[in-house]
Amino acid sequence: MSDxxxxxxxxxxxxxxxxxxxxxxxPVGLIDRMVAAVAVEDLSREYELLTLVEGEVVAVRSETDTxxxxxxxxxxxxxxxxxxxxxxxxxxxxxxxxTALAVRLLQDESVLDAGAAENGRFALTxxxxxxxxxxIVIRDDSGDLREFETPRFEV
Amino acid sequence: xxxxxGSASGEKSAxxxxxxxxxxxxxxxVSIALxxxxxxxxxxxxxxxxxxxxxxxxxxxxxxxxAADLFVRWRAGESRAMDELVRLMTPVLWHVVRAYGLxxxxxxxxxxxxxxxxxxxxxxxxxxxxxxxxxxxxxRREAWRVSKLHRRADATETDSLESxxxxxxxxxxxxxxxxxxxxxxxxxxxxxxxxxxxxxVVAFEERPxxxxxxxxxxxxxxxIGPTRQRCLGKLRTTLLADGWEETRS
Numbered sequence: 001m002s003d004x005x006x007x008x009x010x011x012x013x014x015x016x017x018x019x020x021x022x023x024x025x026x027p028v029g030l031i032d033r034m035v036a037a038v039a040v041e042d043l044s045r046e047y048e049l050l051t052l053v054e055g056e057v058v059a060v061r062s063e064t065d066t067x068x069x070x071x072x073x074x075x076x077x078x079x080x081x082x083x084x085x086x087x088x089x090x091x092x093x094x095x096x097x098x099t100a101l102a103v104r105l106l107q108d109e110s111v112l113d114a115g116a117a118e119n120g121r122f123a124l125t126x127x128x129x130x131x132x133x134x135x136i137v138i139r140d141d142s143g144d145l146r147e148f149e150t151p152r153f154e155v
Numbered sequence: 156x157x158x159x160x161g162s163a164s165g166e167k168s169a170x171x172x173x174x175x176x177x178x179x180x181x182x183x184x185v186s187i188a189l190x191x192x193x194x195x196x197x198x199x200x201x202x203x204x205x206x207x208x209x210x211x212x213x214x215x216x217x218x219x220x221x222a223a224d225l226f227v228r229w230r231a232g233e234s235r236a237m238d239e240l241v242r243l244m245t246p247v248l249w250h251v252v253r254a255y256g257l258x259x260x261x262x263x264x265x266x267x268x269x270x271x272x273x274x275x276x277x278x279x280x281x282x283x284x285x286x287x288x289x290x291x292x293x294x295r296r297e298a299w300r301v302s303k304l305h306r307r308a309d310a311t312e313t314d315s316l317e318s319x320x321x322x323x324x325x326x327x328x329x330x331x332x333x334x335x336x337x338x339x340x341x342x343x344x345x346x347x348x349x350x351x352x353x354x355x356v357v358a359f360e361e362r363p364x365x366x367x368x369x370x371x372x373x374x375x376x377x378x379i380g381p382t383r384q385r386c387l388g389k390l391r392t393t394l395l396a397d398g399w400e401e402t403r404s
Contacts, residue, residue, distance in 0.1 A: 012387060016358040017250075019339040026249045027259060030266070035241045037267050041274045045234040145238070 032145065033116060036101030036137035039147050040113075047135060047149035048073055057153045060084050061129075071150045076138055078148075082155055085126065090155045092124045094134070101145065102137040107155075127155050159272040159293035218243065222287040230283060241270060244287060247359050248294045254355035255298040256348070257305070265301055269294040291360050342393040350386035357383060 039045060055069035060082045067082040077097040085091050092105065096117055103114035103122045107130045114122040134150045222243055228236035248269055252262045272293055273286075280289055343351060391399075 009387060012391070013354075013358040015335060015339055016343070016354060019336040019343065020250055020355055020358065021246075022336040023340055024250070024253055026246045027263065030249065030263060031242055031245045033263075034245045034267060034270055035238050038237055038241050038270045038274055041271055042234065042237060044232070045237075 032101055032139065035145055036116070039137050039145065040102045040104040040135045045147060047147045050076070050078060050148050050150045052151060052153075059129075059154050060090055067153075069153060071134075073148060075140065075146065076136070076148055078134070078136065078150065080134070088129060089125075090127045090129060092127055092132075092155060094122045094124075096120050096122070096136060096138065099139045100136055101139060102135075104135045105132050105155075106135060107132050129155060131155075159269070159276070159296055218247070219287040220284075222290075223284040226277075226286040227283050230277065237274075240286075244290055245270075247287075248290060250359040251291050251294050251356055252298040254352045255295075255302045256352075257298060257302055261301055261305065262298070265294060265297045268297050272297075288360075295356070338394065338397055338399060342390050342397065342399075345393050346386060346389060350389065353383055354386050354390070 050071035050073050053070050053072045055067065057069065058065065058067050060067050061084060063084050065084055069080050069082075071078040071080075079095045081093045083091050083093075094103065094114070094117070096103070097120065100117040100120065100122070103117050105112040105114065105124055105127065107128065109130070110128060112124050112127060114124050131152045132155045133152045136148045136150075138146055138148070140146050222240060225236045225240040225243065229240065245266060248266045249262065252265045257265060269290060273280075273290060280286065343354070346354070
């Protein structure tokens with residue numbers, strides 16, 4: 001192929017890229033969602049540790065047991081409420097101050113994805129009993145993504 | 156996830172031999188469909204001509220080099236380099252995946268699966284400098300797998316779902332307000348689905364892997380260069396008839 005042809009092809013491909021980018025643009029927020037999804041998956045990443053500011057960790061094992069914990073870093077506040085489900089599982093309801101792009105609960109044996117809690121709320125059902133921690137990616141006021149992790153708590 | 160098994164550079168032509176007869180038939184069908192107006196393009200099989208010029212035209216260092224650098228830095232322990240890699244390559248993956256006709260939600264799932272697979276299996280990537288190729292191949296395989304599943308499902312579902320999944324032409328046309336994009340889009344719209352997919356994948360991928368594209372499109376490897384040229388030729392013919400100037404960019 002001559003250089004002239006190659007250059008013409010390159011120009012056409014560049015024009016095609018512009019056209020497809022205009023006709024079928026990358027959805028708003030997709031890139032941030034992907035950054036957040038990768039961040040919670042990346043075990044090598046260092047997370048800012050949230051501290052337990054209110055509540056007491058107890059084992060929730062019967063329908064009458066509940067546990068409410070509040071974690072904070074100063075920048076972000078997370079409230080979780082744990083209730084017992086049937087058959088040895090628990091339910092975790094959460095409220096996050098700010099825009100969460102990814103929420104994940106990690107245990108020794110399993111990982112539960114709560115997806116993006118963009119309205120600040122998330123719920124995980126059928127959570128096996130065991131030591132757990134939450135990983136949360138939020139977008140701060142300046143638009144940057146920040147990752148946080150709670151201390152371990154018993155579900 | 157299975158769609159991303161194996162390494163990026165391990166493609167073998169033997170992969171498509173099982174479908175050779177079928178591929179030939181498909182190729183003939185494509186050739187016949189594209190014959191009018193493409194004789195002048197000939198059967199050039201140069202698969203390396205356009206890409207380097209394209210890279211040079213964009214920016215230095217090229218995108219794949221930038222991606223490779225970020226991936227190497229992430230592997231060395233710089234966790235934020237992954238954020239940059241995701242920002243750099245997600246738009247490319249989006250366009251590659253959407254070329255397979257997936258609706259937005261499925262396309263987003265495939266892009267996310269691709270990134271999850273990279274994080275989980277990065278140790279199996281023997282050539283870190285090839286990470287951008289690894290990503291686009293992984294995305295194409297997964298998109299192809301998901302599109303086959305959903306085509307099968309669609310066949311038994313109502314037509315209304317199909318119209319819901321496909322973006323409306325009027326919406327797309329209204330998005331293409333720019334004159335160049337509008338005219339180019341009108342020309343692209345005259346191409347068959349196979350040509351549209353091929354041109355979109357090639358346009359957004361650097362260093363396209365012709366063996367893999369050939370398998371995905373069920374065409375013999377040897378035909379991918381000429382087929383690409385025929386698709387491009389048909390597009391040019393339509394554009395020239397519309398008064399398009401070849402040199403504009």
